[in-house]
Each structure stands twice: as C-alpha cells, then as structure tokens.
Amino acid sequence: MRSLWLIFAQTATVAVGVLFVVTTLKPEWIGRSASGLQVVELRQATTSSSVPARAASYSDAVKKAVPAVVNIFTSKEIKTPRHPFLDDPLFRRFFGDRLEEEPQRAASLGSGVIVSSKGYILTNHHVVEAADEIEVALADGKKLKAKAVGSDPETDIAVLQVEGGSVPAITFGDTDALRVGDVVLAIGNPFGVGQTVTMGIVSALGRSQLGINTFENFIQTDAAINPGNSGGALIDTAGNLVGINTAIYSRSGGSLGIGFAIPASSAKQIMEQIIQTGTVTRGWIGVEAQEITPEIAESFRLSSSNGVLIAGVLRGGPADRAGLKPGDILIAIQGSQVKDPNSMLNLVAALVPGKPASIRLRRDNKDLDVQVAVGKRPTQQKRQR
Secondary structure (H helix, E strand, O other), X not given: OHHHHHHHHHHHHHHHHHHHHHHHHOHHHHOOEOOEOOOOOOOOOOOOOOOOOOOOOOHHHHHHHHHHEEEEEEEEEEOOOOOHHHHOHHHHHHHHHHHOOOOEEEEEEEEEEEOOOOOEEEEEHHHHOOOOEEEEEOOOOXXXXXXXXXXXXXXXXXXXXXXXXXXXXXXXXXXXXXXXXOEEEEEEOHHHOOOEEEEEEEEEEEEOOOOOOOOOOEEEEOOOOOOXXXXXXXXXXXXXXXXXXXXXXXXXXXXXXXXXXXXHHHHHHHHHHXXXXXXXXXXXXXXXXXXXXXXXXXXXXOOOOOOEEEEEEOOOOHHHHHOOOOOOEEEEEOOEEOOOHHHHXXXXXXXXXXXEEEEEEEEOOEEEEEEEEOEEOOOOOOOOO
C-alpha cells in the first residue's frame, strides 16, 4: 500500500511539473495565452475578407483624374532700369562689360487640366498672364513646352496647348447636376509642394458679386484650395471635371474653407470660342444697371423689386439708339427674367453681336417691348487680385 502511495505521489509531482513547464513555455498547447484565459472571443479580419477594406475611399476617382492634371511653370523677363554708370566712358574703360546687368526673370507656378487629347489645357488667366515661357509637368514627371492659345480676363480662363505626342485627357462631368452637399475633390500643386488632392463638399452654387471676375457664377467649396491650386481640377466622386479652381477667400493667404471654382460647363464654352477665334466675343448694349432695393422700389412706386434700374445709358450706344432712358426698369432680355445686375450682365453677354434682341422695359408703370441692335462688348482689363 505504501509503495502504491509513493508511486502515485511521484506521478502527480511529475505531472504538475510537466504542466508548469508547458504552461510557461508553450501556452498555446493548452489553449491559453501567456497572460491567461481569453476573456472575449475576437475576430481579426484577414486579407481574404469579402468586406472591402477601403469602402469610403475615393482612390478610383483620383486615379482617373490625376493623370490629366498638370503643374504649370511660367517665367517672364523683368525689365530693370539701366544703371547710370553704364553710360560713363571712364567706368566703362575700367570695368567694361562687367557693368552690364544680367536680365532678371520672375517665375510663378499654378495648375492646369488637360481637356483634349490634342493637348489643350484649361487654366486660369492670372496663372499665365504676361508669361513669355510656359512649361507643364505631367503627373508622370514628363515636362513639355506649352504655348498660349488665348485667354479671357473677364472670366479668368486661359487655354494652352502642348505638343509632344498623346496626352491623357480628363472627362467632363454634368455641372448642372451638381448639388449643394455633393462631395468634391480638388487637385493641384499648392505652394509648389507637388500634386495634392483635398476633399470637401459643394458649399454653394451660383456665387456672384464677389469682385473677383467681371462674369461670376462660382461653385463654392470647402475643399482646401491654396496658392498654386489655381487652374487645377475640381472633380466629382466619379473622377469627372466639374470646375476649374480659381480663387480663395483668405486673410492669411492659406485656405480658410472658402474656395471658388469656375463651372466646367462655362469654362468649356469659353475654351471653344478661344480655340476657334482666339478670343471671346460677347454682346453689349451700353447701359449701367443698379439693383432695385426696397428704398428704390418705394421711391419709383414699383409694385415689386424684380428687374434692374437703368442708372445710365451710353450716348450713341445700342441702348441709346433703341430709346432706353435712365430710370427705366429692365425686366427681361430675350424672354429671360432679369433678377439683378449680375444676371443682366450675363444675359447681355450671351447675345450675338450684330443681331437684334428683344428687351422688355417698365416705364411709368407700363411695360414696353423694344428691339436693340446688339453691339460687341469692348475688351476689358483684368481686375487686380
């Protein structure tokens, strides 16, 4: 009996020893972790999981659009006053050509969007204004010389063209289908750091009277836009072009979440005119318009504030020849209602020079329809930014 007890005790001691060794060195053999029992059963995703790992990613849209967005580098020669010593024979005798000053060049950068496989690029007028050398860098690092086809200072749109083989072109989206709250992505070269993508939403549509351009119909977005982004692409989540980034509202020079882009549909119309004729032709009737405020409506005894007040008429201009007078209320142009001076400017600009246009007026509380022979809008200088 005693020998059996000794055998049992030895066996138990050996078993406890083996258990201690296994628990310490190989805890997985007995289904335990080094820190003890697993409290909660956890599921770790694997690479073969059927659930997409990046369900909210816009990588496909960016991949589609990025090849068509380029960095634009421009330079121009700065003319410096001639040094007075250059005309002194004594100094020229001792110093010779060393007094001749080397011409200085100023460089700037921006962004652009390739919109045609023929090499046409949309960008901003202020990006390439007065430049005598223009170079574009593609997303793959390839650099090409570009020439200016034409520009429109009043909308801040310019068209460039590069030559050197096939280039990737972006796809235009439906700007009219854009809604406030839609997600948009801005692609450009901010501060020269390299091509960058930022995300935001459409904050507002049809922004005007900002004093940025003569003709304004901006898409407002909170996607970060900074210096260098000008002329870059604003795309939708499918990678289609919906706008050309143009300006920001900023007190510091950096993004404050208020950026503006020219609708792609407007930029396309301007580009087509520039490619065909080298310039943009707009209608003009020669009037100065003023918004009808409640005070003006009361003083003129108007039943509503619709339309605009004609504050001035250019003598000898199309409106003057048609009989328009200061104090008339302009209600409609070619059947389209005039809401404010900005809408009037856009409606008149869309008229074809040399053709008559129907204009509805209100004079002495009576509506009149007159025909105006539309003129060509004089070339305007770009506003200083």
